[in-house]
Amino acid sequence: MTSENKTTDLDISTLTEEQAKAELAALAVKLADADSAYHTEDAPVISDAEYDSLKRRNAAIEERFPTLKRADSPSDQVGAAVAAGFGKITHSVAMLSLANAFSDEDVQEFDTSVRKYLGLPSQAPLTFTAEPKIDGLSLSLRYEGGTLIQAATRGDGAVGENVTANALTIADIPQQLDGAPEVLEVRGEVYMSHADFAALNLRQEERGGKSFANPRNAAAGSMRQLDAEITRSRPLRFFAYAWGSVSAPLGQTQWEAIEKLGSLGFSINPLTRRCQSPAEMIEHYADIEAQRAALGYDIDGVVYKVDDLSLQERLGFRSTTPRWAIAHKFPAELAWTTLEGIDIQVGRTGALSPVARLAPVTVGGVVVSNATLHNEDYIKGLDSKGQEIRGGKDIRVGDLVQVYRAGDVIPKVADVDISNRPAGAEPFDFPQVCPECGSDAVREPGDAVRRCTGGLICPAQAVEKLKHFVSRAAFDIDGLGAKQVEQFYGDGWIAEPADIFTLQDRFGSGVQQLKNREGWGDKSATALFAAIDDKRKIPLSRLLFGLGIRHVGEAASNMIALHYGTWDALAKGVDEARDRTGPAWDDLIGIDGMGTVMAGSLVGAFAQEAERASIDRLIEQLDVQEAKRADTTGSPVAGKTVVFTGTLEKMTRAEAKARAERLGAKVSGSVSAKTDLLVAGPGAGSKAKKAAELGIETLDEDGWLELIAGL
Ligand code: IVH
Numbered sequence: 068m069t070s071e072n073k074t075t076d077l078d079i080s081t082l083t084e085e086q087a088k089a090e091l092a093a094l095a096v097k098l099a100d101a102d103s104a105y106h107t108e109d110a111p112v113i114s115d116a117e118y119d120s121l122k123r124r125n126a127a128i129e130e131r132f133p134t135l136k137r138a139d140s141p142s143d144q145v146g147a148a149v150a151a152g153f154g155k156i157t158h159s160v161a162m163l164s165l166a167n168a169f170s171d172e173d174v175q176e177f178d179t180s181v182r183k184y185l186g187l188p189s190q191a192p193l194t195f196t197a198e199p200k201i202d203g204l205s206l207s208l209r210y211e212g213g214t215l216i217q218a219a220t221r222g223d224g225a226v227g228e229n230v231t232a233n234a235l236t237i238a239d240i241p242q243q244l245d246g247a248p249e250v251l252e253v254r255g256e257v258y259m260s261h262a263d264f265a266a267l268n269l270r271q272e273e274r275g276g277k278s279f280a281n282p283r284n285a286a287a288g289s290m291r292q293l294d295a296e297i298t299r300s301r302p303l304r305f306f307a308y309a310w311g312s313v314s315a316p317l318g319q320t321q322w323e324a325i326e327k328l329g330s331l332g333f334s335i336n337p338l339t340r341r342c343q344s345p346a347e348m349i350e351h352y353a354d355i356e357a358q359r360a361a362l363g364y365d366i367d368g369v370v371y372k373v374d375d376l377s378l379q380e381r382l383g384f385r386s387t388t389p390r391w392a393i394a395h396k397f398p399a400e401l402a403w404t405t406l407e408g409i410d411i412q413v414g415r416t417g418a419l420s421p422v423a424r425l426a427p428v429t430v431g432g433v434v435v436s437n438a439t440l441h442n443e444d445y446i447k448g449l450d451s452k453g454q455e456i457r458g459g460k461d462i463r464v465g466d467l468v469q470v471y472r473a474g475d476v477i478p479k480v481a482d483v484d485i486s487n488r489p490a491g492a493e494p495f496d497f498p499q500v501c502p503e504c505g506s507d508a509v510r511e512p513g514d515a516v517r518r519c520t521g522g523l524i525c526p527a528q529a530v531e532k533l534k535h536f537v538s539r540a541a542f543d544i545d546g547l548g549a550k551q552v553e554q555f556y557g558d559g560w561i562a563e564p565a566d567i568f569t570l571q572d573r574f575g576s577g578v579q580q581l582k583n584r585e586g587w588g589d590k591s592a593t594a595l596f597a598a599i600d601d602k603r604k605i606p607l608s609r610l611l612f613g614l615g616i617r618h619v620g621e622a623a624s625n626m627i628a629l630h631y632g633t634w635d636a637l638a639k640g641v642d643e644a645r646d647r648t649g650p651a652w653d654d655l656i657g658i659d660g661m662g663t664v665m666a667g668s669l670v671g672a673f674a675q676e677a678e679r680a681s682i683d684r685l686i687e688q689l690d691v692q693e694a695k696r697a698d699t700t701g702s703p704v705a706g707k708t709v710v711f712t713g714t715l716e717k718m719t720r721a722e723a724k725a726r727a728e729r730l731g732a733k734v735s736g737s738v739s740a741k742t743d744l745l746v747a748g749p750g751a752g753s754k755a756k757k758a759a760e761l762g763i764e765t766l767d768e769d770g771w772l773e774l775i776a777g778l
Contacts, residue, residue, distance in 0.1 A: 153228035202365035203258030236299035252311030263302035307333035368396035400431030413527035503527035541613030568688035628694035699731030707743035713751030
């Protein structure tokens with residue numbers, strides 16, 4: 068028998084030399100496999116906890132038998148112990164992302180939308196800051212009493228990883244601040260310069276280590292080292308550009324606040340400017356773009372922010388992005404290569420997506436061999452309205468195609484050069500049946516996408532639904548990634564989400580056991596069962612998002628969950644809305660951000676018998692947590708239904724609505740018996756009359772502002 072996978076639980080103090088040698092060999096193989104699975108497939112084969120424990124066991128055996136330490140000892144692997152075992156930190160203020168602008172018109176539109184929201188006339192002065200968008204990874208640094216006490220990565224925006232030990236090794240990050248507020252969270256970007264990146268890759272190659280695709284990956288990989296000494300050896304830098312919690316304001320404007328961070332000792336970007344109009348912003352963008360290649364570090368656009376912090380405060384946030392800032396991205400990077408084939412992938416909602424298989428080509432520092440071709444019309448040279456694109460040229464296998472990628476998004480095929488089209492190249496024949504299950508693939512009128520009609524019988528849809536179910540924004544089960552889901556599905560261990568929660572009953576003991584599967588062991592199996600159990604208690608919004616219903620994304624799931632509160636109320640509401648008319652339907656489509664398409668999709672999924680039975684089986688396994696609005700303690704309108712009518716003079720309707728919602732109120736467009744409060748400005752008509760008839764409390768705008776003052 069080989070030593071592979073034969074790591075043991077034997078007491079290290081009683082190991083014989085022979086046993087120790089065999090086990091060190093086994094550990095080396097197992098940890099190397101785990102590393103490569105983690106790095107190359109983004110689908111760990113063992114849990115982080117098990118990885119750590121194996122690594123510790125390896126080190127302990129080496130300590131007892133120093134002469135047995137192997138040349139390829141996992142203890143010496145640079146760049147290996149990543150992402151295992153960082154503690155989690157809940158951000159006191161969420162770390163959000165930015166909306167994007169791609170054109171001058173988008174920048175103009177940003178200015179317009181800010182003015183509209185604030186009710187500022189187009190001639191009124193409005194200042195913005197403009198600064199480079201650094202292509203690294205964001206970090207939040209918490210100082211208390213002037214001392215750096217915590218550093219966290221962005222993570223999912225709400226919860227990040229505790230990387231304090233690593234942050235302490237970065238020279239650009241001060242450990243002590245003089246003259247800072249008692250509590251100060253500084254946010255900014257960790258990045259690596261081009262020169263440092265090139266030198267690091269050279270060193271890595273010399274040592275036979277892994278080289279990095281680009282400076283951002285190198286910075287991220289370096290920041291997520293469990294061993295801070297490795298981070299120290301990597302030349303990381305930091306620019307400060309924002310803040311989270313602060314016990315005292317840093318200034319009255321973005322500009323002043325950033326200057327303050329500079330005076331406290333942070334690096335702030337020297338290309339930051341104040342601009343008085345979209346024209347000035349665009350001019351500065353062009354200026355930064357012209358200097359881009361000479362900067363010595365990667366940037367991927369320019370960020371504009373409303374300068375006045377009291378306006379930022381009023382503008383607030385959409386679900387994941389601030390209204391007061393936008394990222395103006397640089398145009399995507401381009402390259403030409405040969406289209407070697409077109410594969411059809413079947414997604415979670417049955418969509419047949421054509422994927423270009425390309426002769427590998429480097430686009431902006433990353434090797435690309437696949438790119439999306441969107442849909443069948445796109446291949447034909449038509450847009451979603453049937454109009455010609457690319458001058459009507461279709462795309463055929465063998466053609467030279469232009470590939471582009473922007474930031475992290477999936478590369479796309481943008482253009483085709485047919486001047487050297489190979490003789491005999493045929494137009495692509497888009498399949499009319501699902502390549503995975505053979506069911507008809509149909510295109511509904513108005514849908515750009517052809518979809519498999521196989522539903523749950525289609526293995527591709529089922530497995531994609533499962534992958535979505537375990538994904539980070541949904542159930543996020545430690546140790547159960549896309550790869551494991553594919554394997555379990557392939558072997559018939561799980562066919563639908565409910566099966567995940569019965570895995571232990573079926574494979575925790577008995578003849579066929581998880582721990583005996585290739586790549587699994589006692590510890591990893593136990594850890595997986597625990598991780599699954601841990602997620603039985605699940606927030607309503609995650610559950611809804613996890614169901615993978617078409618059109619129902621993460622932000623919508625949040626809104627829907629907040630609206631109904633509990634699973635029972637949601638299921639009842641959606642069931643009653645089945646006929647797409649009546650009060651339950653009106654209630655559903657009244658949810659902010661909901662349209663008839665999304666509502667129809669939700670109602671349809673709940674009404675479809677097989678799908679519903681599968682959802683019900685899942686619910687039986689879960690303890691669904693009630694959705695509650697964020698901290699609205701002290702809010703006099705939490706849980707109340709508020710209607711605004713008439714003209715508001717101190718804020719726009721959009722601002723009033725967003726503010727009320729932030730305080731936990733539901734804002735409705737019409738007065739009914741369910742209305743708790745009417746805020747009526749001048750010119751209020753029938754709504755005010757109806758409210759008076761129903762005896763509903765009514766306030767004018769000043770009364771409303773007084774009610775919510777200081778909140
Ligand atoms: S401001 C509330 N400024 O871009 C949002 N972000 O796409 C505050 N980034 O997560 C972010 N350079 O990691 C801001 N000058 C800059 C930036 C910047 C890079 C990153 C940041 C953010 C991401 C959003």
